[in-house]
Amino acid sequence: MEQSPVFFIQGxxxxxxxxxxxxIESVNLSVTSGEWVALLGTNGSGKSTLAKMMNALLxxxxxxxxxxxxxxxxxxxxxxxxxxxxxxxxNPDDQIVASIVEEDVAFGPENLGLPSEAIRARVxxxxxxxxxSEMRRRGSYSLSGGQKQRLALAGALxxxxxxxxxxxxxxxxxxxGRASFLNCxxxxxxxxxxIIQITHRMEEVVHASRVVIxxxxxxxxxxxxxxxxEEKCAEFGFDTPQxxxxxxxxxxxxxxxxxxxxxxxxxxxxxxx
Amino acid sequence: MSIEAVDIKYVYxxxxxxxxxxxxxxxxxxxxxxxxSIVGHTGSGKSTLAQHLNLLLTPFxxxxxxxxxxxxxxxxxxxxxxxxxxxxFQYPESQFFAETVREEIAFAPSNWGVAGDALDACVTExxxxxxxxxxxxxANPFSLSGGERRRVAxxxxxxxxxxxxxxxxxxxxxxxxxxxxxxxTLRELCSNGMAVIHVTHDMETALSMxxxxxxxxxxxxxxxxxxxxxxxxxxxxxxxxxxxxxSVRFAQGLREKGVSLPLVSxxxxxxxxxxxxxxxxxx
Amino acid sequence: xxxxxxFSIGQFVPGESFVHSLDPRCKITALFILLAIPFAAEKPLxxxxxxxxxxxxxxxxxxxxxxxxxSGRPVLFLIAFTAALNLFWTPGHExxxxxxxxxxxxxxxLAFCMSLRIYCLVMMAAALMVTTSPMDFAGGAERLMxxxxxxxxxxxxxxxxxxxxxxxxxxxxxxxxxxxxxxxxRGADFESGGLVKRAxxxxxxxxxxxxxxxxxxxxxxxxxxxxxxxxxxxxxxLNPLIWTSRDTAAMACVVASVVCSxxxxxxxxxxxxxxxxxxxx
Numbered sequence: 102m103e104q105s106p107v108f109f110i111q112g113x114x115x116x117x118x119x120x121x122x123x124x125i126e127s128v129n130l131s132v133t134s135g136e137w138v139a140l141l142g143t144n145g146s147g148k149s150t151l152a153k154m155m156n157a158l159l160x161x162x163x164x165x166x167x168x169x170x171x172x173x174x175x176x177x178x179x180x181x182x183x184x185x186x187x188x189x190x191x192n193p194d195d196q197i198v199a200s201i202v203e204e205d206v207a208f209g210p211e212n213l214g215l216p217s218e219a220i221r222a223r224v225x226x227x228x229x230x231x232x233x234s235e236m237r238r239r240g241s242y243s244l245s246g247g248q249k250q251r252l253a254l255a256g257a258l259x260x261x262x263x264x265x266x267x268x269x270x271x272x273x274x275x276x277x278g279r280a281s282f283l284n285c286x287x288x289x290x291x292x293x294x295x296i297i298q299i300t301h302r303m304e305e306v307v308h309a310s311r312v313v314i315x316x317x318x319x320x321x322x323x324x325x326x327x328x329x330x331e332e333k334c335a336e337f338g339f340d341t342p343q344x345x346x347x348x349x350x351x352x353x354x355x356x357x358x359x360x361x362x363x364x365x366x367x368x369x370x371x372x373x374x
Numbered sequence: 375m376s377i378e379a380v381d382i383k384y385v386y387x388x389x390x391x392x393x394x395x396x397x398x399x400x401x402x403x404x405x406x407x408x409x410x411s412i413v414g415h416t417g418s419g420k421s422t423l424a425q426h427l428n429l430l431l432t433p434f435x436x437x438x439x440x441x442x443x444x445x446x447x448x449x450x451x452x453x454x455x456x457x458x459x460x461x462x463f464q465y466p467e468s469q470f471f472a473e474t475v476r477e478e479i480a481f482a483p484s485n486w487g488v489a490g491d492a493l494d495a496c497v498t499e500x501x502x503x504x505x506x507x508x509x510x511x512x513a514n515p516f517s518l519s520g521g522e523r524r525r526v527a528x529x530x531x532x533x534x535x536x537x538x539x540x541x542x543x544x545x546x547x548x549x550x551x552x553x554x555x556x557x558x559t560l561r562e563l564c565s566n567g568m569a570v571i572h573v574t575h576d577m578e579t580a581l582s583m584x585x586x587x588x589x590x591x592x593x594x595x596x597x598x599x600x601x602x603x604x605x606x607x608x609x610x611x612x613x614x615x616x617x618x619x620x621s622v623r624f625a626q627g628l629r630e631k632g633v634s635l636p637l638v639s640x641x642x643x644x645x646x647x648x649x650x651x652x653x654x655x656x657x
Numbered sequence: 658x659x660x661x662x663x664f665s666i667g668q669f670v671p672g673e674s675f676v677h678s679l680d681p682r683c684k685i686t687a688l689f690i691l692l693a694i695p696f697a698a699e700k701p702l703x704x705x706x707x708x709x710x711x712x713x714x715x716x717x718x719x720x721x722x723x724x725x726x727x728s729g730r731p732v733l734f735l736i737a738f739t740a741a742l743n744l745f746w747t748p749g750h751e752x753x754x755x756x757x758x759x760x761x762x763x764x765x766x767l768a769f770c771m772s773l774r775i776y777c778l779v780m781m782a783a784a785l786m787v788t789t790s791p792m793d794f795a796g797g798a799e800r801l802m803x804x805x806x807x808x809x810x811x812x813x814x815x816x817x818x819x820x821x822x823x824x825x826x827x828x829x830x831x832x833x834x835x836x837x838x839x840x841x842x843r844g845a846d847f848e849s850g851g852l853v854k855r856a857x858x859x860x861x862x863x864x865x866x867x868x869x870x871x872x873x874x875x876x877x878x879x880x881x882x883x884x885x886x887x888x889x890x891x892x893x894x895l896n897p898l899i900w901t902s903r904d905t906a907a908m909a910c911v912v913a914s915v916v917c918s919x920x921x922x923x924x925x926x927x928x929x930x931x932x933x934x935x936x937x938x
Binding site: 143144145191245246247269272273275276277278280301303338339340342343344346347350351354356365366368369372374 | 415416417519520521546547548549550551552553554575576578614615616617619620621623624627628631633641642644645648649651652655
């Protein structure tokens with residue numbers, strides 16, 4: 102039996118009030134469980150609008166958008182869609198609601214009306230997954246940027262979602278904060294959570310199992326990371342990460358065998374002089 | 375002619391239990407036409423140092439001298455000296471208040487008393503430096519795209535015609551083409567005699583663009599010098615929160631395998647060295 | 658690392674004391690009941706129970722009494738003003754003259770009592786704020802106001818607003834500081850010129866701040882919606898307020914001390930008179 106898709110989007114379109122062009126023209130996209138999709142595109146290509154549509158924050162004006170088999174344009178399904186599909190935004194300061202770490206994580210489950218013990222269990226789990234257990238009683242304001250963004254992630258995880266959408270969630274972090282955030286995501290993905298990651302940073306695409314490029318409100322390209330690096334990275338004007346540049350040159354010179362990953366340690370290990 | 379910060383010490387919340395030493399004995403210098411990078415993790419004090427260069431903060435000890443003039447922050451002379459130093463804050467779009475791009479760019483020079491045709495000249499010049507089209511001048515800054523807004527923000531600092539330009543993470547949040555465009559603009563300003571002081575946590579850009587690099591770690595100087603030396607030092611003694619670019623890490627790994635090469639090399643340079651090593655081994 | 662880190666509202670000091678551990682509902686109610694003590698006091702000696710109460714509160718909450726005393730400092734001006742008003746404008750038996758102003762013995766008593774009354778009020782309120790985290794306070798206030806929901810008063814929304822406001826105070830504080838610095842570095846001048854010029858100089862700070870507040874509010878609303886927040890819907894709590902036997906005991910003590918102080922007020926002057934007579938003979 103074929104697995105039902107986590108997201109099923111067909112001909113979906115959306116235009117903001119008063120805007121002359123559609124934010125999303127017509128998007129076709131189907132994502133299955135456990136995938137890690139890197140969603141790329143220039144500023145204004147409609148990525149964020151798509152993210153909000155997938156979270157039932159914006160209903161599609163044309164076409165259809167289903168999340169976990171639920172129609173995102175049905176208001177009565179919005180609550181269960183948002184429980185299953187959590188969204189993390191760019192700026193953690195815009196999504197942290199409470200002054201105390203654990204109370205912010207609890208915000209989502211509290212909205213669901215769960216009993217206190219159930220909320221407590223979810224909060225503990227989310228804090229543990231994001232490595233914030235030690236800081237549960239800290240003021241959310243006193244955290245570093247990377248910790249704040251992990252707190253925002255913990256708040257999303259406390260909903261125990263099946264899918265996570267990350268809208269440029271790493272763009273305000275420094276390399277260390279980004280690395281710890283990506284480690285969390287990798288762990289979550291291995292536990293079967295589907296990840297849709299909107300990003301500008303090519304080195305983050307390395308973790309993805311699939312690449313989708315948006316352009317002017319449409320899906321312009323959809324394929325595997327390998328073929329993205331081979332064919333599309335330069336064509337769409339994205340920066341080539343240095344690791345990939347290294348891999349290409351090493352492959353061309355016959356220094357590493359085919360199938361080596363663009364990761365420094367792998368390259369060094371595979372190197373044959 | 376140069377800007378110089380000497381032995382700066384700065385403490386936040388001094389005298390309270392929450393006192394934090396943000397900078398402890400930091401010195402930095404940048405001459406006109408130089409590109410100097412201040413690199414560090416979040417909380418290393420790099421933004422605090424940038425604000426000292428613009429005389430926005432009074433150091434506990436040490437001083438800042440601009441073209442040989444030492445002005446106490448808060449004084450009238452400091453206001454005059456500040457004109458020579460442009461400071462682009464992180465996410466500078468958040469300081470916009472005007473209804474048109476033109477007004478926004480004209481803010482700085484008109485504060486310094488420039489008016490009339492001279493003001494127009496300042497605005498047009500700054501806009502073209504920052505790569506804004508003349509048509510964009512009459513737009514509402516909030517109607518522009520992220521990359522264009524950043525350009526407006528930089529133009530609104532360049533319009534005062536500073537000799538020293540301090541930028542705090544100027545490429546944060548921009549897409550690839552935005553980053554490329556901005557870096558090219560800064561390169562050009564630099565070769566036209568402006569000093570660029572680039573505050574960043576991105577080691578890759580710092581190593582490839584700078585004449586000199588200063589690395590801060592929790593408010594203390596970790597290392598300072600030309601990119602090659604700094605890379606050598608950091609490869610032996612890493613700084614928490616800073617990640618060396620892949621080419622450097624790769625070159626480092628090659629050294630451990632017995633291939634000697636400079637740490638700061640372009641990819642084609644690395645390949646050349648490898649080819650040489652291979653042919654030597656075959657022989 | 659930021660200047661605003663030292664910034665706190667209500668000066669809440671975390672602690673493990675008896676008062677800290679009380680339910681916020683208990684503390685808020687207790688405050689209102691205890692206020693009866695200074696307000697029922699009409700003569701100087703009537704304030705002895707109030708001072709005694711404050712001393713007990715300070716011991717039970719591990720706040721030094723001197724610190725509690727200092728909390729009245731910001732309202733000293735108000736106290737002085739009220740005292741002066743009462744001192745000079747109370748009719749009665751004249752004891753002194755200051756130019757055209759008459760000072761009466763009734764005025765002296767009233768000024769003294771009024772000042773002490775305000776001071777006690779401030780100290781009691783301070784004891785509440787120092788021992789109750791803003792979040793607990795919001796939660797407690799929400800529950801105490803909950804009967805008003807019957808008359809369609811948006812209690813939970815108001816409590817949520819309080820929570821968010823408290824959370825955003827440091828953020829906005831930091832933001833305004835940043836914008837101010839950015840405009841100063843672009844040559845903005847807040848120090849020279851007349852009043853109008855100076856007021857105008859603040860536009861480049863206020864305009865971006867407002868824009869940011871609204872963008873943030875918009876982003877936050879979206880984020881809250883995506884986390885299943887529905888205004889007015891029934892919410893549960895991670896840390897529900899639990900009324901323990903401690904709270905009942907504390908409440909009983911509070912009521913008892915109010916009764917005692919009322920008794921004290923009624924008999925202290927008679928007792929004092931008796932003692933005076935006794936010593937005379």
